[in-house]
Amino acid sequence: MKLEKNSVTIGFVSSVHPHSNMHMKTLDLMDSIDEVRLLCIEDQDPVELSKISSKVKVIYKDISELLDDEHIDIIILSARNDLCPEILELSAKAKKHVLFDKPGAVHSKDLHKARDIAEKNNVNLSVMFLNRYRPEIQALKTHVASGIFGKIMSVEARMITSQVRYRDPDYWLFKKRKSGAGILSWLGCHYIDLLSYVLNDRIIEVSAYLDNLNEEDLEVEDTAVLNLKFSKGSLGSFQNGYHIAGSASGYAGASSDNHLAVRGIKGYGTLPFGGPEYIFYSEHESLDLNGIQKMQFTPPDSEAYGGVAGERFLEDFIISSLTGKKFDISIESVIDVLEVIEAAIESSITSKSIRI
CATH class of the missing domain: 3.40.50.720 (NAD(P)-binding Rossmann-like Domain)
Structure with missing residues (x-):
């Protein structure tokens, strides 16, 4: 349709x-x-x-x-x-x-x-x-599913963006009653979702450190480091923080330092996230002579949210x-992510690894 x-x-x-x-x-x-x-x-x-x-x-x-x-x-x-x-x-x-x-x-x-x-x-x-619809994410997910990386050993992601001082510290996002959590629920949620989506796997255990390291007195975390265990045995890590100085003010066009990578027995895929490149390598018999490869993505410009x-x-949601x-991306997807965030908060408080 x-x-x-x-x-x-x-x-x-x-x-x-x-x-x-x-x-x-x-x-x-x-x-x-x-x-x-x-x-x-x-x-x-x-x-x-x-x-x-x-x-x-x-x-x-x-x-x-x-x-x-x-x-x-x-x-x-x-x-x-x-x-x-x-x-x-x-x-x-x-x-x-x-x-x-x-x-x-x-x-x-x-x-x-x-x-x-x-x-x-x-x-x-x-x-x-x-972000599931980004072409580089789709390429990485396809490679994982095809088996060209072999058994996946580890994944990692990093999502670092502008400091709290550029984001109005009095805004509701920094109020626990209104927001729930801090950077993990506002921005980290995307990457927690993507790691599970790319692997087609669930996070089942979390250990984490959360803190407030910006100068502002906040009710929610501005910094988080998570260790993740997936149901199929892969291990992962995720770093998330409002850390970058010198950014533009506001929530549009903020500076960022982002990364996502998957590493398997036979190869790896890595994304300097937000950029046009996807870099991958595989020893699979169909690709073992190719060495390190790069894919470039140049989608048309669009002022829409998410390009x-x-x-x-949005079109696919409407059609469904x-x-x-x-629609594939249901409310259950964000329930899963929030459970991971809640486990991370509990882990940071108790200094224990939390099963989900």
């Missing part, structure tokens, strides 16, 4: 959130989106979002009005972590499909009720793990929802 031009009506629910403007820009860019019907909560200014796109035609005052609107095909939810679960539950009861910004909850258990309602009503509640990959992600199919 291909989405026709001006064929989809979106319900957009937003609180004050770093990505709301970006999501609205995405909807404005996509030809298939005909109309956006907006609900702003918790001090989000509807005028601000409406200025981004002329597609905003209706502004609602409460969630019941939006959920009663039979013209809405899907809902985009960009809201504070503590606000998301109730909205997801109400949407699932109303049989509305929802694509929500990560992580969507303060605690993994807060999403269980929404998940159960969605399963009962055959509704897609899906999380915006857009062209983000546009394709409209055709009654289950």
